[in-house]
Amino acid sequence: MRSAKQEPIARKTSEGRRCSAAPDGVTIVRNVSILQPRNVMSATDRIARIIVNLALDQTFDYRVPEDLAGKVQVGSKVTIPFGKSSRDGYVVALLETSEFDNLKEVQAVVGDRPLIPEKLLALGQWIADYYCCSREQATHALLPSVVRGGRVSPKKQKFVRLADDIDVATALEKLGTRAPRQADVLRLLARNNNVSLANLEKAAKVTESPIRALEEKKYIVIEDQVQARNPNASVAVLPTQTLPLNEEQADALQMVADSVAKDRRDVILLYGVTSSGKTEVYLQAIQAGLDRGEESIVLVPEIALTPQTIEQFRGRFGDVVSILHSHLSDGERYDEWTRINEGSVKIAIGARSAVFAPFRNLGLIVVDEEHEPSYKQDRLPRYNARDIAVMRGQFENVTVVLGTATPALESMYNVERGKYRVARLNKRADDALMPTMEIVDMAEVAMKEGRPQIFSRRLINALQNVLEEGEQAMLFLNRRGYATHMQCLKCGFTAGCDDCTVRFTYHRQIDRLVCHMCGETRTAPQTCPECNDDNIKYSGLGTEKLAGAVKGILPHARVLRMDSDTMTRKNSYREALTAFRAGDYDILVGTQMIAKGLHFPNVTLVGIVFADLTLNLPDFRAGERTFQLLVQVAGRAGRGELPGHVIVQTYTPFHPALLSAVKQDYDEFYENEIDARRLLSFPPCAHLLLAQFRGEQEQAVASTADDFFRFLTAHLPDSVRMTPPIPCAILKKRGSFHYQILFTTDRIVSLSRYIKQVLGKFKKPKDILISIDVDPMSVL
Numbered sequence: 001m002r003s004a005k006q007e008p009i010a011r012k013t014s015e016g017r018r019c020s021a022a023p024d025g026v027t028i029v030r031n032v033s034i035l036q037p038r039n040v041m042s043a044t045d046r047i048a049r050i051i052v053n054l055a056l057d058q059t060f061d062y063r064v065p066e067d068l069a070g071k072v073q074v075g076s077k078v079t080i081p082f083g084k085s086s087r088d089g090y091v092v093a094l095l096e097t098s099e100f101d102n103l104k105e106v107q108a109v110v111g112d113r114p115l116i117p118e119k120l121l122a123l124g125q126w127i128a129d130y131y132c133c134s135r136e137q138a139t140h141a142l143l144p145s146v147v148r149g150g151r152v153s154p155k156k157q158k159f160v161r162l163a164d165d166i167d168v169a170t171a172l173e174k175l176g177t178r179a180p181r182q183a184d185v186l187r188l189l190a191r192n193n194n195v196s197l198a199n200l201e202k203a204a205k206v207t208e209s210p211i212r213a214l215e216e217k218k219y220i221v222i223e224d225q226v227q228a229r230n231p232n233a234s235v236a237v238l239p240t241q242t243l244p245l246n247e248e249q250a251d252a253l254q255m256v257a258d259s260v261a262k263d264r265r266d267v268i269l270l271y272g273v274t275s276s277g278k279t280e281v282y283l284q285a286i287q288a289g290l291d292r293g294e295e296s297i298v299l300v301p302e303i304a305l306t307p308q309t310i311e312q313f314r315g316r317f318g319d320v321v322s323i324l325h326s327h328l329s330d331g332e333r334y335d336e337w338t339r340i341n342e343g344s345v346k347i348a349i350g351a352r353s354a355v356f357a358p359f360r361n362l363g364l365i366v367v368d369e370e371h372e373p374s375y376k377q378d379r380l381p382r383y384n385a386r387d388i389a390v391m392r393g394q395f396e397n398v399t400v401v402l403g404t405a406t407p408a409l410e411s412m413y414n415v416e417r418g419k420y421r422v423a424r425l426n427k428r429a430d431d432a433l434m435p436t437m438e439i440v441d442m443a444e445v446a447m448k449e450g451r452p453q454i455f456s457r458r459l460i461n462a463l464q465n466v467l468e469e470g471e472q473a474m475l476f477l478n479r480r481g482y483a484t485h486m487q488c489l490k491c492g493f494t495a496g497c498d499d500c501t502v503r504f505t506y507h508r509q510i511d512r513l514v515c516h517m518c519g520e521t522r523t524a525p526q527t528c529p530e531c532n533d534d535n536i537k538y539s540g541l542g543t544e545k546l547a548g549a550v551k552g553i554l555p556h557a558r559v560l561r562m563d564s565d566t567m568t569r570k571n572s573y574r575e576a577l578t579a580f581r582a583g584d585y586d587i588l589v590g591t592q593m594i595a596k597g598l599h600f601p602n603v604t605l606v607g608i609v610f611a612d613l614t615l616n617l618p619d620f621r622a623g624e625r626t627f628q629l630l631v632q633v634a635g636r637a638g639r640g641e642l643p644g645h646v647i648v649q650t651y652t653p654f655h656p657a658l659l660s661a662v663k664q665d666y667d668e669f670y671e672n673e674i675d676a677r678r679l680l681s682f683p684p685c686a687h688l689l690l691a692q693f694r695g696e697q698e699q700a701v702a703s704t705a706d707d708f709f710r711f712l713t714a715h716l717p718d719s720v721r722m723t724p725p726i727p728c729a730i731l732k733k734r735g736s737f738h739y740q741i742l743f744t745t746d747r748i749v750s751l752s753r754y755i756k757q758v759l760g761k762f763k764k765p766k767d768i769l770i771s772i773d774v775d776p777m778s779v780l
Helices: 118-130 135-141 145-149 168-175 180-191 197-204 208-216 247-261 278-291 307-320 330-341 352-356 385-396 409-416 442-449 457-468 543-553 572-581 622-634 656-663 666-680 698-713 748-761
Strands: 047-052 059-063 077-082 085-095 108-110 156-162 220-226 267-272 295-299 321-324 347-350 362-368 399-404 421-425 436-441 472-476 485-488 505-507 512-514 521-523 536-539 559-562 587-590 603-608 645-650 687-695 726-733 736-745 769-774
Touching: 047 077, 047 135, 059 077, 059 085, 118 135, 118 385, 118 748, 145 330, 156 180, 156 197, 168 180, 180 197, 180 208, 180 220, 197 208, 208 220, 247 267, 247 278, 247 362, 247 399, 247 421, 267 278, 267 409, 278 295, 278 307, 278 362, 278 399, 295 352, 295 385, 307 321, 307 347, 307 572, 321 330, 347 352, 352 385, 362 385, 385 399, 409 666, 436 442, 436 457, 436 656, 457 472, 457 543, 457 603, 457 645, 485 505, 543 559, 543 587, 559 572, 603 622, 622 645, 622 656, 622 666, 645 656, 656 666, 687 698, 687 748, 698 726, 698 736, 736 748, 748 769
Parallel strands: 267 399, 267 421, 295 347, 295 362, 321 347, 362 399, 436 645, 472 587, 472 603, 559 587, 603 645
Antiparallel strands: 047 059, 047 085, 077 085, 077 108, 156 220, 485 536, 505 512, 512 521, 687 736, 687 769, 726 736
16 A cells, blocks of 8 residues: 555646536536546556545555456445555546555455446545545545445345246145145245245245245245335325426427537526426426436435425336435435446435436436525535536536526526526416515504514405415414523523523423524423523514414414424325325415425415514525525415415515515516625625634634634735634534634635645644635525
8 A cells, every 4th residue: 555646536737727517616627537547447457546434635556456356446445454454445546557566455345336436536526626625525425324334235135936947736746735834835936926035924824934844845945135125115106297398398498408419518597487397397308318318316405305396206207216315214325325326227316415326327417496505515525516516517418407496696697607508487387377475564563563463464364365265375484493582571581502602492382492503402491590580581483383373363274383393203294295285284384394395286375474584694695595585485375276475574675685576576686686796796706715613612713713814814815805713603503612714716726725735734723623615605
């Protein structure tokens, strides 16, 4: 073993140029070569370059013994001697020679085929470069933890089948009446061969003994067979047929087809209003790919990966679809990933990490709800799955479709600059009308009523009308719990978490105070912990209180609440949505989990109870997120034959983002917002890099941040702007204090590489952690 020079897996040359479809500021190289490897080792390839499961950010060369020649391939997981022990690693290149002598040998190959396709390894190197992380961290992101860890294996079960050369009639004659139970087993197998041992025992009403006796007579074979853990086995899905497209949908599908036919495929922004039929365009584009023998990936935000979404794809494509999401068990996740890696499925649908599905003949990547912040990973490597999809499309020459009713400013900015193409769907697919929207000024309501109100009279009347007409309504509040804080009215004490600088939220159903930052809970006190007075007030609003308030004003209404407090079981989400769709409930109250991916034709009213929640955050994306959320929630109304209406309750009725949302005018919102971003040099007009420092002692964290700032001040080029260290908006989280430095630049790759080099040299206390977030979704 010798360390290889830290030469990038994907070499960049001086001829490297900016890719027309890459995210802004990203440079890649055409005709990328991974150290000139071959996928399968030739007679002269005797060196494997391996990345080890250690945070060393470098590769090591190993000799491949003759008995493993042909088995070691690029992307293979291997076991190697490392120091005084053995470790696992991944082959990133196969070489004919090494600059080092006396190399150690690869000990074993894990699995029957490579775990990481060759082109994904090149993408992993780009991730390490762009997102300022080690190559090991980037490589780990390419594989699910259950695959990396090796703790989960295929599920095997004993099956029984007839021997190949058996004559059943002759065997039954020999058994005669002397072994009636053995004869019964044989007759069952003759009718239904290859049955699990457990089911055979049950069907024949026998123990294992007569079955083993048949095995000894060589009449049958008992063998282990792999059984897939299918998460959808108990869910029946009705097959669906291709739907006719309207003119706008047909044009969008043709744009995808034109891209596929080109030598260099495009990134296409499919910008369509809610219920405009974007999913049908996806489905038909995927079918065209299947007809060409190509595979497809569909990314959906975890919160929008609803049973309805899954049923749409399984109903159209059946068993060639693999579903990847957080509710799968480790065994189910392992089996779904294995089906993809072995080529037994052609379509992968899942949340963020599904972008790394190990397809070898990928033709299309769809990113639904591409504007969603949940596509951004919150731990190393902190990648954005939307941008990874774009880059994978470039590495593998794949068409990428970004679908949304509210495009991210970055995506529309790339359309404006000619990097992406755009297909617009301006009307709903079934010619249904867009919902009407109105704003209610809750400050004015509070003045009339003498105090703040949960519901305006306008919203109450609308809800009553919905119930009278036998229709359904949805009420949206993006905050769970009952009350946002507990306060003693005598001494002013407010209950807050000891490990976080946030107040406890009161959850009435369990009668506990809960920290929504770290999860700490404690029993709600009956008296003040400071002065022992019992005059305690719970104020603020969450979905638990909202659902109770609805029942208070509409006692006969059937109310269903959906938030992370109520949707705790594996199938609770599916069961709740099925019940609401069936009409078992009149009003659905929920957080953002009800905002996307749902289609209820009988919903005619949507009430947005407190639109100011995201608008008042001290973050440059606050207006954008508010606009997107309001338009998306509003899109749940009027999706059937009945017209829809949306009531937006707010204390800031004249905010530009709210006014644009009520008019459902994205172009107006974009023009206003992009001007502000350009003026302030915020994304997408520039790139941000956020360095965060955390530790248990605030003074040590602040001091380390100051040292880092001073270290960089003398070396950063003029093209990079850097703020002095400041405490984060939430200073203390999970027992650690947080400070941050924000960088602004037009050359993010260069800055990321430089910061990565500095981190390798910068001396910091061992108990202080520094994390880097490139293109952060928030600076809070």
